Amino acid sequence: MDQKLNILTAKLAEAKLGGGQNRLDTQHKKGKLTARERVHFLMDPDSFEEIGALVTHRSTDFGMEEQQYLGDGVITGYGTVAGRLVYVFAQDFTVFGGSLSETHAEKICKLMDLALKNGAPLIGLNDSGGARIQEGVNSLGGYADIFFRNVQASGVIPQISAVMGPCAGGAVYSPAITDFILMVEGSSYMFVTGPNVVKTVTNETVTSEELGGAGTHATKSGVTHLTASNDIDAIHKIIKLLSYIPQNCQDKVPALPFVPGDEYRDQLAALIPENANQPYDMKEVIEGIVDAASFFEVQENYAENIVVGFARLAGRSIGIVANQPMNLAGVLDVNASKKAARFVRFCDCFNIPLLVLEDVPGFLPGTDQEWNAIITNGAKLLYAFSEATVPRITVITRKAYGGAYDVMNSKHIGADMNFAWPCAEIAVMGAKGASEIIFKKEIDSAVDPSAKLLEKEQAYAEKFANPYRAAARGFIDEVIDPRETRRKLIKAFAMLENKTIARPKRKHGNIPM
Numbered sequence: 001m002d003q004k005l006n007i008l009t010a011k012l013a014e015a016k017l018g019g020g021q022n023r024l025d026t027q028h029k030k031g032k033l034t035a036r037e038r039v040h041f042l043m044d045p046d047s048f049e050e051i052g053a054l055v056t057h058r059s060t061d062f063g064m065e066e067q068q069y070l071g072d073g074v075i076t077g078y079g080t081v082a083g084r085l086v087y088v089f090a091q092d093f094t095v096f097g098g099s100l101s102e103t104h105a106e107k108i109c110k111l112m113d114l115a116l117k118n119g120a121p122l123i124g125l126n127d128s129g130g131a132r133i134q135e136g137v138n139s140l141g142g143y144a145d146i147f148f149r150n151v152q153a154s155g156v157i158p159q160i161s162a163v164m165g166p167c168a169g170g171a172v173y174s175p176a177i178t179d180f181i182l183m184v185e186g187s188s189y190m191f192v193t194g195p196n197v198v199k200t201v202t203n204e205t206v207t208s209e210e211l212g213g214a215g216t217h218a219t220k221s222g223v224t225h226l227t228a229s230n231d232i233d234a235i236h237k238i239i240k241l242l243s244y245i246p247q248n249c250q251d252k253v254p255a256l257p258f259v260p261g262d263e264y265r266d267q268l269a270a271l272i273p274e275n276a277n278q279p280y281d282m283k284e285v286i287e288g289i290v291d292a293a294s295f296f297e298v299q300e301n302y303a304e305n306i307v308v309g310f311a312r313l314a315g316r317s318i319g320i321v322a323n324q325p326m327n328l329a330g331v332l333d334v335n336a337s338k339k340a341a342r343f344v345r346f347c348d349c350f351n352i353p354l355l356v357l358e359d360v361p362g363f364l365p366g367t368d369q370e371w372n373a374i375i376t377n378g379a380k381l382l383y384a385f386s387e388a389t390v391p392r393i394t395v396i397t398r399k400a401y402g403g404a405y406d407v408m409n410s411k412h413i414g415a416d417m418n419f420a421w422p423c424a425e426i427a428v429m430g431a432k433g434a435s436e437i438i439f440k441k442e443i444d445s446a447v448d449p450s451a452k453l454l455e456k457e458q459a460y461a462e463k464f465a466n467p468y469r470a471a472a473r474g475f476i477d478e479v480i481d482p483r484e485t486r487r488k489l490i491k492a493f494a495m496l497e498n499k500t501i502a503r504p505k506r507k508h509g510n511i512p513m
């Protein structure tokens, strides 16, 4: 028995070495952790149990039978993060560049099946040169097996992808199907075709970083939801993200202990400028409402005219969607609509109540927007809110104009509670624009058209630039003192805690894509 145990010990030690000590050292020289270190820092101490450490590839072409590494370039297993069960795989770049062979894919699929059957999050730490070139279609089949499982697991268990190295070609589509992508700045990139192919096909000269680095996907494409300055920062962000999310779609949101206190927040009364055209920072409103230091923003640098992220209110997780007057006056455009719709759908999948903070002058006009399908994309957000069954509350802090009023979680599309601050303006459009249209003839024929416009504008503003007409119709449940917002929301979300909605039976809806 002793001898057999010795063989096992030797094999496990060999599996830990990946592609060998020199290649592990190379990871460090590149400023990256090794796959095993990433797993180590992610999981609670001594909680990780590895599955399939002794798996080897079956390839016999190109002398591959001579090159065997235990584990075949991916570490798979389960353990806990902050005491909660999670499944994790980490691709090992030191073994054939972390490339995906048939057996490498089988290991990931086995893990995905376990995560789905047992209802716990799946975390992928990606660092791979893509399909194992020596294996041809076997590798492509392995990718498709993973994609298929990503889709089956979507909306059932949370799936988080950290991209910590290369991720190219069709390999990008597994992270893309998962709920969140996090990229490490400077050491990761994602693209369907790399700079060389781009040069050949379009004659553009571009670096990997420009084409698909973390900065590009955080600002231009919106592909990544989070970025991290290094591997450790990435792991901290994954742990933080997990803390807001339930284990699966049947589970309730995580809640931290909460001791009720004085929930009055004086600072909220001073945030909105007297002049309705002056911006203010909606993030200060968020900070004034949620539990101290609990706001965790997602896609921070993409479509900054809308802010989305998680926070805690009275200890419980909520999702926040908020127009940002500091950027494009908080207007809804193509990118903001896509960003918010995706976030709303994630929250709805996983029972995370939604808080909408609204200050929106409408949809952004222009050929660029129309030609890039603001119709379809705006409809996405409308659809996402309308189908969401989680508790949904809106607070209108200032403007709620036009179609954007309807879209931003209005009562009419199923919001449960709609509050407005006294400075709210709920109307078809701003007073000036409205007066110019409906009083055009009167203004044009006036002795002093500017004075007439001003007069009409003031009359219109008095009538419509307030929340009371909407409140009189019951579209707003209550006009509240801003300082009371946090207290009102804590009570309203508690009141909605057991909300249930039965939707008509159907296969699935057909969201405008």
Ligand code: HXC
Residues within 6 Å of the ligand: 095, 096, 097, 098, 099, 128, 129, 130, 131, 132, 133, 134, 140, 143, 144, 166, 168, 169, 170, 171
């Ligand atoms: C097999 C691979 C590999 C791959 C890298 N390696 N990629 N082995 N299949 N796809 C091996 C290298 O041969 C090398 O082995 C080791 O990994 C490290 O690679 P280096 O090139 O030395 O590292 P680096 O300079 O950091 O460059 C990393 C890289 C580059 C940019 C990822 O290796 C590269 O371009 N690889 C090929 C990428 C690619 O075209 N993949 C296929 C994409 S198509 P040795 O033994 O020399 O150390 C695809 C389709 C998916 O993935 C379809 C899904 C539907």
